[in-house]
Amino acid sequence: xxxxxxxxxxxxxxxxxxxxxVFKTGVHIVTxxxxxxxxxxxxxxxxxxxxxNGSINLKGISSKTLSLQFPEYHVTGYTIxxxxxxxxxxxxxxxxxxxxxxxxxxKTLQLSGGEMKRLHLTCQLSKDWDLLILDEPFSSLDCxxxxxxxxxxxxxxxxxxxxxxxxxxxxxxxxxxxxxDGGHLRYIGEVAYALEKWDGAPGHIRHALSKGVLPxxxxxxxxxEALCRMQD
Amino acid sequence: xxxxxxxxxxxxxxxxxSIERGHTAVIGPNGSGKTTLLQxxxxxxxxxxxxxxxxxxxxxxxxxxxxxxxPDRNQxxxxxxxxxxSPLRFTHTKCDMTDLLVNEIAGRLGIEELLQKSGRQISGxxxxxxxxxxxxxxxxxxxxLDEVDSHLDRQTxxxxxxxxxxxxxxxxxxxxxxxxxAAVADHVIFLKNGHxxxxxxxxxxxxxxxxTCFVPFSRRIKL
Numbered sequence: 001x002x003x004x005x006x007x008x009x010x011x012x013x014x015x016x017x018x019x020x021x022v023f024k025t026g027v028h029i030v031t032x033x034x035x036x037x038x039x040x041x042x043x044x045x046x047x048x049x050x051x052x053n054g055s056i057n058l059k060g061i062s063s064k065t066l067s068l069q070f071p072e073y074h075v076t077g078y079t080i081x082x083x084x085x086x087x088x089x090x091x092x093x094x095x096x097x098x099x100x101x102x103x104x105x106x107k108t109l110q111l112s113g114g115e116m117k118r119l120h121l122t123c124q125l126s127k128d129w130d131l132l133i134l135d136e137p138f139s140s141l142d143c144x145x146x147x148x149x150x151x152x153x154x155x156x157x158x159x160x161x162x163x164x165x166x167x168x169x170x171x172x173x174x175x176x177x178x179x180x181d182g183g184h185l186r187y188i189g190e191v192a193y194a195l196e197k198w199d200g201a202p203g204h205i206r207h208a209l210s211k212g213v214l215p216x217x218x219x220x221x222x223x224x225e226a227l228c229r230m231q232d
Numbered sequence: 233x234x235x236x237x238x239x240x241x242x243x244x245x246x247x248x249x250s251i252e253r254g255h256t257a258v259i260g261p262n263g264s265g266k267t268t269l270l271q272x273x274x275x276x277x278x279x280x281x282x283x284x285x286x287x288x289x290x291x292x293x294x295x296x297x298x299x300x301x302x303p304d305r306n307q308x309x310x311x312x313x314x315x316x317x318s319p320l321r322f323t324h325t326k327c328d329m330t331d332l333l334v335n336e337i338a339g340r341l342g343i344e345e346l347l348q349k350s351g352r353q354i355s356g357x358x359x360x361x362x363x364x365x366x367x368x369x370x371x372x373x374x375x376x377l378d379e380v381d382s383h384l385d386r387q388t389x390x391x392x393x394x395x396x397x398x399x400x401x402x403x404x405x406x407x408x409x410x411x412x413x414a415a416v417a418d419h420v421i422f423l424k425n426g427h428x429x430x431x432x433x434x435x436x437x438x439x440x441x442x443x444t445c446f447v448p449f450s451r452r453i454k455l
Binding site for chain 1: 383
């Protein structure tokens with residue numbers, strides 16, 4: 001499976017997004033400043049907006065989905081049970097997984113920001129996708145839920161998972177690092193060699209690198225283990 | 233002092249809490265009542281029962297600044313200058329004083345070049361800074377920030393935290409999922425299921441939360 005972007009450009013007023021990239025099977029993380037174009041890139045990859053120039057080719061991909069940053073844009077059900085049923089899923093199972101057991105009759109839009117995000121991601125991740133694009137999946141989640149989401153994402157095999165995020169603390173194990181810089185998509189490289197070249201590296205990775213050690217991956221535990229190895 | 237007594241409001245139950253001046257971080261799992269506590273302190277909602285006093289004054293008697301998780305959803309005016317001026321104009325502050333205060337706060341936050349722009353032309357990080365300037369311009373006794381950092385990058389978050397550390401509001405209450413932000417506050421409240429489980433200095437609260445994911449990396453590497 002492969003997503004190929006050839007000389008893609010998309011203009012909005014003065015601002016322009018450009019991308020020339022190949023996303024292979026595995027977990028990709030895309031970081032970048034706010035307003036750098038991460039969400040626009042996710043919309044182009046999901047074919048919700050079309051680029052002005054260039055082409056996007058999906059090879060061997062039969063199912064794809066995008067999780068938007070704000071979960072309320074996904075809501076179609078009045079109650080939580082209605083919302084889960086709209087995904088053709090069984091409410092009882094999803095409620096338990098999302099930590100919302102017994103609350104199926106509550107109004108979906110009255111959930112807290114984190115609870116709504118949790119509900120949406122649980123529904124979306126209950127299915128298998130060849131191409132899974134997650135725009136800021138960690139925003140609004142507490143650390144317990146972020147860790148749970150990381151475990152879920154790490155368990156997905158044989159798909160192209162693209163995570164666009166500015167999360168700085170709790171992250172899953174990833175294979176490839178990308179950065180959006182002023183609208184331009186840049187490939188940083190494969191983990192762990194790319195870590196030293198990664199401008200958007202989270203604090204724990206920058207801390208480990210400043211101590212002269214290279215973590216195996218981007219999680220806090222990778223940084224901790226690298227720092228412990230240094231002390232041995 | 234912010235004093236809360238016998239507060240019962242939906243899920244939230246606080247028998248007694250006294251918060252000294254300074255920067256207070258409110259942390260806890262999703263749905264634990266953080267936003268409800270902030271909305272009550274800001275006077276956006278009034279409690280079903282119990283009292284909250286801000287510097288000895290009852291709710292809605294003090295000037296309060298509020299910055300939402302979604303700044304553009306609270307934006308009233310299109311031009312940034314008008315948005316930041318709005319709390320002063322609504323209270324009939326003289327035009328020359330309004331201009332002076334707006335330019336002063338824009339200078340302190342480094343957003344002078346945004347003043348003539350439309351709120352629709354600026355980035356998400358800039359929107360957060362404009363919302364912060366709007367909340368601070370009328371020199372509130374209490375500044376409340378509801379997960380403002382949830383959708384911001386590291387650089388913008390650091391800039392906002394720097395502004396908060398140097399802001400004139402006697403009381404700042406900020407709810408956050410970023411424990412590194414909470415670790416540099418003066419006081420931390422840890423809420424769970426509507427109850428305050430821990431309250432005190434960051435050292436005390438994070439010691440009480442040892443072995444949980446709520447302990448920030450900067451503290452864990454010291455243990």
